[in-house]
Amino acid sequence: MSKIPLQFRHNGRDVAIFVDGGTNLLVALRELIGDMTPKFGCGQGGCGTCSVLIDGELHLSCLTLAETVAGRSIETLDGMKQGPNLHPLQRAFADNFAAQCGYCTPGMLMAAKALLDRNPSPSREEVVEAISGNICRCTGYEPIVNAILAAAGGRASA
Amino acid sequence: MTRHRGRGMASINYPIGMNLGGDPSQALVHSNPSGKFTVALSSIDLGQGMKSVTRQICAETLGVPVEDVYVDTADSDTGPHCMGSFASRGTHRVGNAVMAAAREARGVMMEAAAEELEVNASDLETDGRGNIHVKGAPHRSISTKDVAIAAQFKQGKTISGRGIFLVPLSNVDPETGEMSPATCYAHACLVAEVDVDDETGEVAMVRMDSAYELGRALNPRLVEQQLVGGAWMGISHALYETPEPYYPDPVHGPRDFVEYLMPGPGDICPHDIAVLERPAPDGPFGAKGPGEMCANPVLPAVANAIFNAAGVRIDDLPITPEKVLRAIKAQGGARPQPRR
Numbered sequence A: 001m002s003k004i005p006l007q008f009r010h011n012g013r014d015v016a017i018f019v020d021g022g023t024n025l026l027v028a029l030r031e032l033i034g035d036m037t038p039k040f041g042c043g044q045g046g047c048g049t050c051s052v053l054i055d056g057e058l059h060l061s062c063l064t065l066a067e068t069v070a071g072r073s074i075e076t077l078d079g080m081k082q083g084p085n086l087h088p089l090q091r092a093f094a095d096n097f098a099a100q101c102g103y104c105t106p107g108m109l110m111a112a113k114a115l116l117d118r119n120p121s122p123s124r125e126e127v128v129e130a131i132s133g134n135i136c137r138c139t140g141y142e143p144i145v146n147a148i149l150a151a152a153g154g155r156a157s158a
Numbered sequence B: 001m002t003r004h005r006g007r008g009m010a011s012i013n014y015p016i017g018m019n020l021g022g023d024p025s026q027a028l029v030h031s032n033p034s035g036k037f038t039v040a041l042s043s044i045d046l047g048q049g050m051k052s053v054t055r056q057i058c059a060e061t062l063g064v065p066v067e068d069v070y071v072d073t074a075d076s077d078t079g080p081h082c083m084g085s086f087a088s089r090g091t092h093r094v095g096n097a098v099m100a101a102a103r104e105a106r107g108v109m110m111e112a113a114a115e116e117l118e119v120n121a122s123d124l125e126t127d128g129r130g131n132i133h134v135k136g137a138p139h140r141s142i143s144t145k146d147v148a149i150a151a152q153f154k155q156g157k158t159i160s161g162r163g164i165f166l167v168p169l170s171n172v173d174p175e176t177g178e179m180s181p182a183t184c185y186a187h188a189c190l191v192a193e194v195d196v197d198d199e200t201g202e203v204a205m206v207r208m209d210s211a212y213e214l215g216r217a218l219n220p221r222l223v224e225q226q227l228v229g230g231a232w233m234g235i236s237h238a239l240y241e242t243p244e245p246y247y248p249d250p251v252h253g254p255r256d257f258v259e260y261l262m263p264g265p266g267d268i269c270p271h272d273i274a275v276l277e278r279p280a281p282d283g284p285f286g287a288k289g290p291g292e293m294c295a296n297p298v299l300p301a302v303a304n305a306i307f308n309a310a311g312v313r314i315d316d317l318p319i320t321p322e323k324v325l326r327a328i329k330a331q332g333g334a335r336p337q338p339r340r
Helices: A025-031 A090-093 A105-118 A123-128 A142-151 B049-063 B092-119 B144-155 B220-239 B297-312 B320-332
Strands: A003-010 A014-018 A052-055 A058-059 A074-077 B003-014 B025-031 B036-042 B069-072 B124-126 B130-133 B137-143 B159-164 B185-197 B203-213 B272-274
Touching: A003 A025, A014 A025, A052 A105, A052 B297, A058 A105, A090 A105, A105 A123, A105 A142, A123 A142, A142 B049, A142 B220, B003 B297, B025 B049, B025 B092, B025 B130, B025 B144, B036 B049, B036 B092, B049 B069, B092 B124, B092 B130, B092 B137, B092 B144, B092 B159, B130 B144, B185 B297, B203 B220, B203 B297, B220 B272, B220 B297, B297 B320
Parallel strands: A003 A074, B036 B069, B203 B272
Antiparallel strands: A003 A014, A052 A058, A052 A074, B003 B185, B025 B036, B025 B159, B124 B130, B130 B137, B185 B203
């Protein structure tokens, strides 16, 4: 099968790769770009840890065909921190003990960023709704919800 | 169709670690020429905080800042032996081993410092900020870094220590079957409130209030994190998770996260936790362990709350809507019990 040339923006940088037809975006990001921050969890859209933003919108990269992102802008956790400084969401996750094993954390952070980018001061219910496609096995979700609210400058927890 | 509110309570007595083979864990502590210390363990930190708590225990025992201690875990090729991270044994077993190793390393460190300061080691104390000085004379001082350098390059000593924690073997009494499976016990009590829908059989968590007695909380935030997350696992065991819904018949087992159910962020409830600290005599700085026991009281408390709400006693986990509905149907409708 012939390779398809593909160009898109990856965390603000133009990238060009060749993909096989049918390659999903998660594999393209991890194996061809070398960005290991989107994680492979279930591979069928059930866990949310592969979440990325496509033109600012939250998507599951394991269910997205790589060729459909031609010319679009992809954001992953790798591009979240601002120079040497953690993004406020990352800082809030650390302060609120919102990660234990850490496997769900990239997806949780991207889901949270997608929310705060369009709704800077969400209610607790809106935060719960925003991360409801992401599974966490360790924290019981409460520290994650608290961290997102704290980053939004809403109800501080702790 | 009615939603019935019910309240249930459960108390547990949880053994820390186990008796099998003496349940040993070992630790090795050594200083580097920079004056920093490395703790070598085979024990695994999978997010529960083993690295943080053993780092604290080592720093406190050595008398050095916590920043000066690095914990190297989870390599059974190069680390000393550990039974593993389970049975709520990490803080207690591994912590005790680290404490013993750090105590031995501290002895060598103080001897090396004594040689440099030309005093008796028993006259020295650490200030916890990286210095060792003569008791009552803080100006007669040497940094742990300089002691490490002197030991390494001048005195030809390794500042190091070995530690093991081993439970004395408890034999089974042939007459009574009695034995002592653990050296200390943690305790918890949890009250759960649920809503039971008598048309769908669904159980919704309303709130939880709990008290946990787990020895001394060496890192209170990590303890709280364990208790919050563990209670979620308890809800999941009680109401959602199973690989074999018709056990022992293996059919209809879940194949993915759409069928293997767990509570999502919208299914949790407010949980008020009180931590009671009763130091364990044989724990490192009095610690027991908040591991598995943080999930345990949730299951019986939820089962009791469902009985209180609808009068159905379900003793088969998880308590799925199907089981609740069949039980309600079998007794001819929900029979709410007196609320206590």
